[in-house]
Amino acid sequence: MNKKHLKEFMGFMLLRICIGIIGLILIIILYDIISKGAGKISWEFLTAMPRKGMTEGGILPAIVGTFMVTVITAILAVPLGMGCAIYLNEYVKDNKITRLIRMSIRNLSGVPSIVYGLFGVVLFVQLMHIGTCILAAGLTLGLMTLPWTITASEEALKNVPNSYRDGALALGASKWQAIRTNVLPYAVPGMLTGTILGLARAAGETAPILFTGAAFYLPFLPKSLFTQFMALPYHLYIMSTQHHAIAKVRPIAYGTALVLIVLVFTMNLSAIILRYQLRKRRME
């Protein structure tokens, strides 16, 4: 083997080791959670209330809570994010102000989630007097998700060739008609994918809901948007660090982790399937 080949071999080996380490870590985490959590998963675990200081019973309120909060997050982040992206990409001029706005949005997606949590407390809970509840938590997560949905949606819009816009305008379409009928249909799959990934991330967050509405132990389903709620990530946090009998509830914690991971995986998978389906339909 000459020197050049040796170098190439070493280079590829290094890359293989990198991917191997990452894969291994993922497998270890998944194996740990599945092996210790799968035994806990049962119909009762998914559909019953927690009992006896959360040492027994199921996690239904946490599943429902996470679901409801995510819906609120989507209602805030999806239309607002898409609208903002459309405006930024299709309407405004590229100048100092818009560049500053874009840069701010990019930076906001890097702000730690606990900061969003504190901001949510100040804005929604205190200033707007919504109180600690599902709505406040959902809105906080929505704010956190917005930079992601805006950025992903803008990228999707950028991928639509300008010739689609020009072609439509040259036929006498108004600007909005061109966008609605000849740009959005081809951008929406990408916009939705990015949005769902953002929502999946939000569904797994603990910090933003910590102060804004998540509750420790509520063995009943939320009756309105203005009540406190249990959520999967917060429940997991409590069960693994704050509970008075941590060793005893460990299987419940693993079961909760598994449910949360499956939920996030399902959302990501549905994003991929949705994109594939929409692309296929577009090609036909």
Place this chain on the structure above:
Amino acid sequence: MDVKIKSENFNFYYNDVKALKDISIDIFSNKVVGIIGPSGCGKSTFLRSINRMNDVIFGAKSEGKLLIDGENIYDPDVDVVQIRRRIGMVFQKSNPFPKSIFENVAYGLKVNGIKDKDYIIQKVEKSLKDAALWSEVKDRLSKSAFDLSGGQQQRLCIARALAVEPEVLLMDEPASAIDPTATLKIEELIQELKKKYTIIIVTHNMQQAARISDYTAFLMLGELIEYGITSKIFTKPDKKITEDYITGRFG
């Protein structure tokens, strides 16, 4: 002869760069006008000024007048959407939409508010026939426009432009990206189309300009150097620089 498009001291700027200088030109109805000139001379800019496609470029600004049937295209009261419907455009690179062949041609009708299905079906057939594409696509109207060859795609774009019944057709090097046989078809088509439309075509290809246009305009560095009947421009141009360009001494 009726003047269809009249340009009076028309200037055009991209930010501070003056791209067109005092262009004055009369374009007659049902004639083919070829615009020639070296790269970057403002041919495409002038073409895109006529249907105000330059409006979409930030920093674009115009001075002077461009008239269609005596009405100033740049008048603030003018509805730009109406202007673009009256003045159709075929782009350099064929740009079919990722829709079916039928939907491509019907697109302009739909955005102009036409809902009558029978009318749309008739109009699509008529436009495809006028663009000499009907016989090649009539059995696969619901197939994607991307399945067509390059030359067919360009004729589809012409059909799409014809469907909204424009008065003027602007063509920006419509045959630059397709093979010679397809080019010939497009050239034949232009001869057919001028019976109904006024056609302004930008071309890089001198022979093409000589073959298809009734009038030829020679632009250089944003200025209109010479404009006249094609046979005269190509045989006895008034200016030396025109002759130099046409005989291939530069450009």
